[in-house]
């Protein structure tokens with residue numbers, strides 16, 4: 001029987017968790033058919049014996065996640081990201097295997113590459129799925145609104161293209177014998193028109209919003225650009241980052257890089273402190289991964305109260321400085 | 336230069352998602368609607384480009400009659416004219432949406448010349464398919480760069496910046512091109528009163544395309560189970576500070 005194939009994203013010799021989650025969904029869809037994986041690499045990187053070994057080891061290791069055959073595609077053009085080239089290679093491998101389905105993680109790159117595969121081959125694509133069952137039609141569950149809503153859908157296709165929502169399904173381990181093979185792609189010049197020509201490193205300085213253990217976030221209730229001084233102070237004391245809601249970025253009080261939510265940054269800190277934020281679904285789509293949420297809001301009935309672990313009711317302009325003061329006082333005692 | 340920006344009308348859902356009785360759509364009777372945030376930045380960018388280079392900006396939407404409101408909003412920000420691909424309000428899948436937009440672009444280009452740039456949101460706010468812009472670009476044979484936070488026209492090409500791990504990835508592609516953008520690309524202006532008045536007189540071309548057979552078909556919507564967090568109230572007002580710090584200590588952040 002024809003196999004399914006999954007694109008594996010990787011960096012520094014490690015497959016991304018999102019790709020391993022994707023394999024769990026691909027394997028359940030395959031229901032016994034072989035699972036193939038595509039690992040892209042460039043000979044410039046492979047040049048070093050070390051790099052070649054690392055990619056080979058990574059491919060070989062995919063057996064723990066149910067991959068029967070891992071294809072390493074080498075091409076010098078793969079040294080920098082070229083999404084049309086990735087799509088061409090994934091499409092070529094799927095054709096060669098006569099794959100019954102193609103999977104990738106619903107990451108920025110995964111979604112983008114799969115949309116290009118779909119556009120090139122005139123095939124439908126279902127993005128950000130959390131479950132997919134074979135059949136005619138194929139039935140699936142996918143995320144809408146950044147995960148705030150689910151959709152049950154039917155997909156009519158002889159070769160379904162599916163991306164798997166990041167961090168929505170668990171990684172599953174198993175033991176499969178993995179055969180590692182080399183795949184030689186054919187690329188056309190036009191497939192390299194869109195490619196990364198430069199990487200500009202972030203300015204650095206401060207704790208990054210996406211990585212911070214604690215995020216102190218302000219919404220409309222903060223009232224002004226200057227009002228964020230107390231939010232910054234508390235974030236500083238907790239070694240955390242400052243976040244905000246869209247109302248705040250639209251007003252120009254904070255840069256968009258601080259925005260948490262569906263169209264901002266998605267975060268998963270140990271603690272999220274939401275000050276003067278009502279808890280709109282699009283805001284919560286960005287912080288629902290937080291281990292704990294503390295809401296500080298003057299409205300005891302605000303929707304965020306149903307999505308938080310702890311709450312303090314009242315004026316954030318009094319409460320936030322009082323918390324900072326209390327932390328300082330405690331440190332004074334300890335020191 | 337000519338710039339087209341494609342937008343989608345979506346509801347402001349507020350604190351929770353409520354479904355219509357048939358579970359095929361959100362209950363939107365009490366909700367306001369908006370252009371989704373990514374595309375709002377696309378509109379702003381199109382207007383800025385034409386302000387800088389002169390030419391024509393056009394806004395296009397596929398959606399119900401009420402989506403004319405979003406076209407007027409875009410024109411109030413400075414877009415010159417609009418194309419409305421009117422539907423009965425049912426959901427079109429990404430392939431059908433792209434097919435109708437491709438036809439409309441071909442017709443407009445045949446009449447008025449090629450668009451140097453066509454802008455889309457990176458993904459629609461509601462269905463989040465991540466593909467209409469790429470399908471349109473594929474059919475037109477134009478390069479497409481996605482998820483952009485900065486766009487700079489440099490002669491006959493366009494420099495594109497996309498957020499990536501630890502910084503930004505940069506692309507440069509020749510025009511004509513298709514770009515998909517994200518919120519944060521710019522800070523959209525608020526519409527002025529004269530802008531709104533001018534928008535009321537700007538031309539809207541309305542067409543009713545036929546819907547291609549959907550291959551990705553919505554069966555029903557489901558609101559995911561809540562996270563079941565009913566907040567434990569630690570107190571009210573500044574006197575709650577000691578209880579908060581106690582909690583912070585317990586969970587190990589101070």
Ligand SMILES: Cc1cc2nc3c(=O)[nH]c(=O)nc-3n(C[C@H](O)[C@H](O)[C@H](O)COP(=O)(O)OP(=O)(O)OC[C@H]3O[C@@H](n4cnc5c(N)ncnc54)[C@H](O)[C@@H]3O)c2cc1C
Nearest residue numbers: 219220221245246261262263264276277278282298316460
């Ligand atoms: C497609 C789409 C995408 C979106 N993406 C995002 C996104 O990525 N991120 C995002 O945040 N939003 C997003 N939004 C907007 C979202 O729907 C809300 O409009 C927004 O999150 C509301 O911000 P807010 O909570 O700061 O403001 P409001 O909803 O106005 O809430 C303000 C809160 O502050 C409280 N408050 C006021 N004064 C005080 C005070 N002195 N002390 C304590 N509390 C006080 C009030 O009780 C209220 O609960 C999106 C919307 C759409 C349609």
